[in-house]
Amino acid sequence: MSLHARKIDEVPEETARVARAAFPKGSLAMRIRDELGELFLDADFAGLYPNRGKPAWAPGRLALVSVMQFAEGLSDRRAADAVRGRLDWKYLLGLELADPGFDHSVLTEFRDRLIAGDAGMQLLDRVLEVAVERGLLKAGGRARTDSTIVLSAARQINGLVRLGETLRAALNTVAAHEPEWLAGWVPSEWFDRYAIRFEDTRLPKGKVKQTELIEQIGADGLRLLAALHGPDAAPSLRLLPQVQTLRQMWVQQYFVDDGQVRRRDLKDRPPGAERLVTPYDTDARGSVKRGTFWDGYKVHLTETCEPDSPNLITHVATTDSTVQDVRLVGPVHAHLAKCDLLPDRHLVDAGYATAREVVTARQNHNVNLVGPILASTSWQAKDGGFSQAEFAIDWENRQVTCPNGATSSRWAEDRSQEGAAVVRARFPTAACRPCSAREQCTRSNSKWDMGRRITLRPQAEYEVIQQARAQEETQEWKEQYAHRAGVEGTISQGVRAFGLRRCRYHGLAKARLQHQLTATAMNFHRLNAWWTDTPRARTRVSRLAALRPTGRCAS
Known part of the structure; x- marks a missing residue:
């Protein structure tokens, strides 16, 4: 595929006439086109395509389709059908009514190009850039940040099943590449042991029996790795991703003691930031937060929160689940500075607010990082x-x-x-x-x-700590910090309406692109709500809380 940049055209007259007749009050897609114009240009994606080859479908339009796909929660196939059959989408994309669109597989290829070129954030930044030009967004004011857990697309499995599935996945991958070699080598009893999912088999109940099975799986895995490094096996087999995962998992989980394969004690295994939790998503990590255990990632959303403009997401970051929130403060400020969207006050929770980050934000970016400083633990x-x-x-x-x-x-x-x-x-x-x-x-x-x-x-950090702890007791600080609570609603909107908490794809790079597209799609909806004068939802109050007399606060 090669890029042949097209000229910027208006919406075809017939498409505009029919679409406006069908949608007299407009729609999300049509307002995006009317208010923001032709948002993404083909030239913006020139670096993602080679100079020669069959002409690719316009990447500027594919970017719009990708965002709208997440805005409406569509699969690739349904998004491609919408391009072919929906009038408001044809209006958004500037297509003729008879345009046949493209095969749904084109969207997968385009996402792969965005990942390879690290261009996913470019879509969000472009929307923000146009919002600034339209007077809907500006630097300064308030911003707020929070994070939430993200579940891996791979199923969650326990220790015994994890080991068995890692070996089974490696065997299936080898069988797909060299079936004749594997059929001539594999022991006959392995067909019963590794033919079906481990969670679908009758696993032993007792701890002794489970330990025996774990050690048997470990011995079988070492036997397979030895065979793959033997003279009869093709060298390419040992380079297969699932085989590499098997090797890494076995290094983390097993050791050989006097010729006997043993499982490592928990204290001898790698820390959580390095430990594999599933063979089907090697980027996912296990973590726990306030009693919630999950395998996957974390996503951090930063948004504006001003009363006279739409609340727009200005930054999104995805990490593995073990990365501490505080490590995101610097990258968030650096990106906002690059986009000239730094806030005056940045409202965060205790996970982001440390004395060092407060001082660094002031010195490097002139940003007042506002958040509760943890009390002394002495x-x-x-x-x-x-x-x-x-x-x-x-x-x-x-x-x-x-x-x-x-x-x-x-x-x-x-x-x-x-x-x-x-x-x-x-x-x-x-x-x-x-x-x-x-x-x-x-x-x-x-x-x-x-x-x-x-x-x-x-000294600078010490004085920040003392000052912050004193200010946190004042009513003025509490009223200022109360604006941070609104980001919980943003997280809720992302989870309930856009599937923010569950990965569509495997791997950190794809999860990161998913969240970049999701954040851009959420901005589409927020801009649409602003244009249509849709009021913001109010904080829900229980019937009991509504009875509290004015001026009294909960103790």
């Missing part, structure tokens, strides 16, 4: 002792003074276990030993070292 803060906040810090003279007037004897810059810069201050034993309030300050029992030790963040 025993002094919990038990009413002398917490770190009660010590006076003299940064210029590199000295700490305790509530009883003693001063530190040592000040050293160091690194924490995570590699973050810290300051470690220590008080002399001579000052702490005779102190009447020592039990409120330190629990050290060594007669040689009874002085209080304090670990401080760098």
Whole structure:
């Protein structure tokens, strides 16, 4: 396929006449065309196509079809049917009424090109760019971010089934590529053991029997890997993705002890960020959040939240499920800065708001990152002792003074276990030993070292923590932060109306593109609601909460 960029044309006259007759009040697709014009140009996708070959269907139109497909929750086949048969889609795409459209497989190929060129975010950015030109979006103001879990498209399986399915998947892949070689090598009992899904078989009940089966699967997997590396097997077989997955899974799960295959203890297996959870989606990872366990990914949505303009999603990011929220703050701000859409205030929850990120956002982007800073976890803060906040810090003279007037004897810059810069201050034993309030300050029992030790963040971060914890108690801060709650409605809309929480495809790259298309589709609907003066949904209030007297708050 090669790209032959077409000229920008108006909607054909006959198509416009019939579509307006059929939709006198308009539709989502028609308003997108009327308000935003020809949104995507073929030239924008020139880098995704070679210079020679059969002319491809216009990528600008395919981009619109891909977004509308997610806007209406259509499969590839139904989206292709909509291009052929729906008047409002022909109006959106600027097609003649008799245009036959394309085969549905073209959409799969186009998505593959978007993934290969990392061009999915380009669609969302283009919509935002046009919204800025139309005065519907501008930099500054408020923005808010939140994340939600995303389930892998692969079925969730337990440890025993996971091992059996990994070997079964490798056998099926080898059978598809070299059936004659496998038929001549495979042991006869393997047909009964690996012919059908493991969850469809009668698995042993007892722990001893299950351990025996796990070790049997491990021995069989090593036997297959050895055969694939033998002189009789084609070298290409050992490079098959499912065979590589088998090898990786076996390294993570098994070891050989005196010739016997054993399963590794949980503490000897790789951490969750590296551990495979299914052979059918090797990018998915297992995670847990507030008692919810899932295998898959996380998606982060950032949107504007101003009363005089539509709330538009300005950034979407997809990671594996083990990535902490705080690691997304920097990339979000960097992307918004590139698009000239940085907010003045960025409202986030405690997972994103750390002292380091607050300081970095101010210094690098002049953004006020607003979110609750986690309270101190020291025993002094919990038990009413002398917490770190009660010590006076003299940064210029590199000295700490305790509530009883003693001063530190040592000040050293160091690194924490995570590699973050810290300051470690220590008080002399001579000052702490005779102190009447020592039990409120330190629990050290060594007669040689009874002085209080304090670990401080760098000055800028320390001051941010103290300031933030004081502000969180004020009514002004609570009213400002209350606007963050609206992003929960965005997550709910994405989950309920657009399938945000369940992957359509396997792999992180495809999940990322799915969410980029979903975010763009959600913006289509939000723009349409703005143009049609559709009021925003209000927060639901239970009948009991509605009876609360004015001015009284829940305790």
